[in-house]
Amino acid sequence: MKIYVPMDSAAKALGAEEVVAALREAAPEAEILRTGTRGMIWLEPLVEVEIDGVRHGFGPAEPGDVAGILDGSSTKALGPIEELDWMKRQTRLTFARVGVVDPLNLSDYAAHGGLEGLKRALPMSGQDIVDEVKASGLRGRGGAGFPTGIKWQTVHDADAPQKYIVCNADEGDSGTFADRMIMEGDPFTLIEGMAIAGLGVGATKGYVYLRSEYPDAIAVMTRAVQIARAQGVLGPDVLGSGRAFDMEIRKGAGAYVCGEETSLLNSLEGKRGVVRAKPPLPALEGFLGQPTVVNNVISLATVPVIFEKGAQFYADFGLGRSRGTVTLQIAGNVARGGLFETAFGISLGEVVNDLGGGSATGHPVKAVQVGGPLGAYMPVSKFDTPLGYEEFDAAGGLIGHAGLTVFDDTTDMLGMARFAMEFCAVESCGKCTPCRIGAVRGVETLDRIAEGDAEALPLLTDLCETMQDGSLCALGGFTPFPVMSAVTHFPDDFARLKEAAE
Amino acid sequence: MAHPATAIDAEEIDQIVEAHCTLEGPLLPLLHALQEAFGYVPAQAHEPICKALNITRAELHGVISFYHDYRDKPAGRHVLKICRAEACQSVGSAALAEGLLAKLGLDWHGTTANGTVTVEPVYCLGLCACAPAAMMDDRVVGRVDAAKLDRLLAEAGA
Secondary structure, rough: OEEEEOHHHHHHHOOHHHHHHHHHHHHHOOOEEEEEOOHHHHHHEEEEEEEEEEEEOOOOOOOHHHHHHHOOOOOOEEEEEEHHHHHHHHOOOOOOOOOOOOOOHHHHHHHOOOOHHHHHOOOOOHHHHHHHHHHOOEEEEOOOOOOOHHHHHHHHHOOOOOOOEEEEEOOOOOOOOOHHHHHHHOOHHHHHHHHHHHHOOOOOOOEEEOOOOOOOHHHHHEEEEEEEEHHHOOOOOOHHOOOOEEEEEEEEEOOHHHOOOOHHHHHOOOOOOOOOOOOOOOOOOOHHHEEEEEEEEHHHHHHHHHHHHHHHHHOOEOOOOOEEEEEEEEEEOOOOOOEEEEEOOEEEEHHHHHHHOOOOOOOOOOEEOHHHHHHHEEEEHHOEEEEEEHHHHHHOOOOOOOOOEEEEOOHHHHHHHHHHHHHHHHHOOOOOOOHHHHHHHHHHHHHHHHHOOOOHHHHHHHHHHHHHHHOOOOOHHHOOOHHHHHHHHHHHHHHHHHHHHH | OOOOOOOOHHHHHHHHHHHOOOOOOOOHHHHHHHHHHHHOOHHHHHHHHHHHOOOOOOHHHHHHOOOOOOOOOOOOEEEEEEEOOOHHHHOOOOHHHHHHHHHHHHOOOOOOOOOEEEEEEEEEOOHHOOOEEEOOOOOOOOOOOHHHHHHHHOOOOO
């Protein structure tokens, strides 16, 4: 009997280890394999039992359900996993193997299409590799949406004794967990993507800057790098090609701003994680002053499938200039939260109401914050906005890393706006004044608004303009998005208190 | 994490410093290793670090104080981190944390009187689809409520 249970930290957080212990005790002869999560977090821990070669799901499982799962009588039976609506409606390219394979078994990885992309890239010239990424239309999935191939071209064209690939795995945005999920569920994809990037631009060394808040991801990635090195995927002779690429996992130290690429590079160098002014671009003067590709986890983890199936295959999905798939992370106060990978173009409302099933509390949805703490609060009236970089920009928001945090009608938007400023004040690196001082003044100004001071609102607007225009990076520059979107779309939450005071 | 009382051994400091010197950008991994060994970054390590990496004490202090993770004194035997970020707030983490701190009579970063648990805020554990989230040492917990927190604290001996 083959049983699959996720070792993803969301599954663990919901009791997967207790379920595994109960399974081991009740069925000592069964083969229990650990996988990543399928992304249906509301069903975790999701136990899968292989029956006639088909994996059947049971969830959310508790230790008390084990007997029923083993004899097939459990009321938590979901049927074949692949037949579930949530799975069938997805286009899983980047996440194809997550939840399916043993994350730390390289032959399992290879049996599911792993290493095919790298094998195709090995005989290609650097320029051909860069051209393939350009043709795929892949844009940076960390939030900025900059074309990945253009960034690689700059590093490729730079002349330097040493170049680097740095993976930004400092996924600090609330409402996002795709990076964590893929690092815990399919770490070799990221390793393969970084190796291809190294071949493309001529870099022989890579670093994954992984936040310390993710101990499980750090453990899995560290082990995966050791395995890849031992089996010749990394090292001086990648898959026997004579070409070199190796990498290290580096742990962050709890600073949100280090998700910004230049402060990440400073941190990686062992300095304070303060933002660097651009230019020079990291592509020309990055880690230790050398040309450096800095890409998000999902961008790099998508590279293998582009090389496995071809750039055109990937580019055929999507909307407008947003090509390929977007890995939606549905979070917060939502009935069905999790990860859903689909072509760009799906509407915000479909994601929240149809996929997510509305709020978890059953209250009406009030707002959805899209793109993390620096993303705008989108009201229900904007639910027809399609998920695409330009489309969201036009609607006054940003898709960022495609995390969506749902809030119900009990949410006080003034409180959320205040939190955005407070968070910016706590996490500001301190280099530029609009962010360092502006965030503190923002909290004070919002407190004045809460006390009913009518003169404070224009001040807040003015302050937000200064922060947006004058900050060095997205922390100070984008904090106005959640603040001003709350003010604009939910004026009652800012006016109500004023009237009460009058 | 049960090592707040660990004696500070100068030789061990030197070994840890030495082991990290060949890395590119050695300081963060080095500080993490010291904290792993002693539970905090002991002041006795400052001079050997500065000497080995050729940086000033001011630069070192700048780095240690910049990052939330590094401590200059031991924490409680266990560290409980409670997520304060938006996704957790959407399902009531703020009230949950307030209740816990009031019950323990602590502020953020405070340690219980018996030295067992330090309570810290964290901004996102990546468990946003099963919020509110918390982490006791390296063990993650999702859909946290007051009862689950009580159980965690009882297990930790707080």
